[in-house]
Amino acid sequence: MQDEELRAAIAELKQQQLDLMSEVKKRRNKDLWEKLQALSPLMSGVLISSVGLYCTYTYNQQALKLQTIQTVEKFIPHLLGTEVSKKAAILAMSSLGNTEIAAKFGQLFASEGTVSALKSIAASDNNNNKDHIMVNKALANALDTVAEQYRVEKRYAQAEEAYKQALALKERTGGTADPDYSSNLEKLAQFYTAQGNYVQAEQLLKRSISLKEKRSGQNNVAEAYKSLADVYKLQGNLAEYELYMKKAAGLDTKALQTANDRKQQSADPSSTETVSGDVKKVDPNETKLEEKQPTPIADPGTIRSELPQTHQNASTTMFIDEDNGDLFKPAA
Numbered sequence: 135m136q137d138e139e140l141r142a143a144i145a146e147l148k149q150q151q152l153d154l155m156s157e158v159k160k161r162r163n164k165d166l167w168e169k170l171q172a173l174s175p176l177m178s179g180v181l182i183s184s185v186g187l188y189c190t191y192t193y194n195q196q197a198l199k200l201q202t203i204q205t206v207e208k209f210i211p212h213l214l215g216t217e218v219s220k221k222a223a224i225l226a227m228s229s230l231g232n233t234e235i236a237a238k239f240g241q242l243f244a245s246e247g248t249v250s251a252l253k254s255i256a257a258s259d260n261n262n263n264k265d266h267i268m269v270n271k272a273l274a275n276a277l278d279t280v281a282e283q284y285r286v287e288k289r290y291a292q293a294e295e296a297y298k299q300a301l302a303l304k305e306r307t308g309g310t311a312d313p314d315y316s317s318n319l320e321k322l323a324q325f326y327t328a329q330g331n332y333v334q335a336e337q338l339l340k341r342s343i344s345l346k347e348k349r350s351g352q353n354n355v356a357e358a359y360k361s362l363a364d365v366y367k368l369q370g371n372l373a374e375y376e377l378y379m380k381k382a383a384g385l386d387t388k389a390l391q392t393a394n395d396r397k398q399q400s401a402d403p404s405s406t407e408t409v410s411g412d413v414k415k416v417d418p419n420e421t422k423l424e425e426k427q428p429t430p431i432a433d434p435g436t437i438r439s440e441l442p443q444t445h446q447n448a449s450t451t452m453f454i455d456e457d458n459g460d461l462f463k464p465a466a
Contacts, residue, residue, distance in 0.1 A: 202232060206239070213239060217247030224251035233265045237272035244279035252276060267307050274303035278318065285325065297322045311349060316342045320358060327365055335365050356385040 205227070212223035220243060227236035228251075236255060240248040252273040255261070261269065281296035301322060304315045323338035339362040346355045363378035 202235060205230060205232065206235060209239075213243045213248075217245060217250075220245055220247030221251040224248050225254060228255050233261060234268060237265075237269045241272040241275045241279075244276035245283075246280065249273065249276050249280055270303050270307045274300045274307065274314075274318075277303070278321070281321075281325075290329065293325065294322075297325055310345055313349070316345050316349075319345075320361060323361065323365075327361070327368070332365050332369050336362065339365065356382045359385070 209223040209227060212219040224236050224240045224247075227233075227239065233255065237252065240252045240255075252269060256266065256269045256273055277296045277300035281293045281300060284290070284293035284296060297318070301315070301318045304312060304318050308315060319338045319342040323335040323342070326332070326335040326338065339358055343355055343358045343362065346358065359378045359382035363375045363382065366372075366374040366378065
């Protein structure tokens with residue numbers, strides 16, 4: 135009797151435990167739902183605010199772009215005017231907070247006036263580091279263009295000074311590893327070659343070649359080799375002239391061969407075939423057409439022995455069609 139009461143008591147305790155766990159679970163779910171209900175207004179408010187802020191930001195950006203375009207349009211006539219008006223237009227753009235626009239248009243409308251304006255902007259303490267680098271790069275490109283103008287106008291002293299200033303700015307903003315720096319070295323070297331200053335030209339070209347070889351091996355060095363060869367030829371140093379011309383010719387031949395190989399591969403896709411996921415090169419010269427072997431004709435006696443009895447007893451001679459191998463009876 136005591137055992138039955140003990141079992142009943144244990145079963146009751148288990149049931150109470152299960153009921154208690156179920157109640158706790160229901161309460162936990164209820165609390166979670168109540169928390170979500172309490173947070174839903176806040177979450178909705180945050181979502182609506184985020185959408186509103188994004189729309190406002192997008193609208194302001196579009197309005198700012200439109201305002202910038204309208205401002206630039208007003209300055210275009212001044213950029214097409216005198217050097218004084220060009221300088222004033224670039225400085226006005228910068229003073230309105232459009233330093234990037236001022237740098238771009240100063241480079242685009244490169245002249246003495248815009249170069250002077252960019253120098254003033256670069257010397258200003260109001261620019262942050264990013265704007266300062268951007269303005270100096272634009273100034274270097276503008277000086278490059280102005281130097282070419284001076285050279286065409288035979289204002290050689292001013293052209294040399296502009297080339298040197300552009301080279302110094304390129305080194306300051308991009309370093310000697312910048313491809314533009316090597317390009318400016320070669321431009322100044324060509325200027326010195328035309329002026330008969332072969333020693334300076336040789337030094338600049340050798341420096342450009344050294345930088346290019348360090349940066350990318352012998353790629354894009356062929357033209358510099360040719361320019362240096364021309365300098366040696368003008369100096370009467372034919373041995374060095376032939377040496378560098380051979381180097382340039384070798385690079386040109388290599389580049390031409392590479393270009394032809396790429397062109398042939400792109401123009402002849404059938405030159406490759408895929409086998410089990412691997413690409414295999416197929417030589418067109420090794421591809422041979424299979425020759426169709428003629429079908430041997432059996433001995434007429436053998437054919438006659440293979441004919442049905444009716445054909446063997448017939449006195450009519452049978453013939454074989456050479457196209458399809460069928461037997462036929464000739465017309466009388």
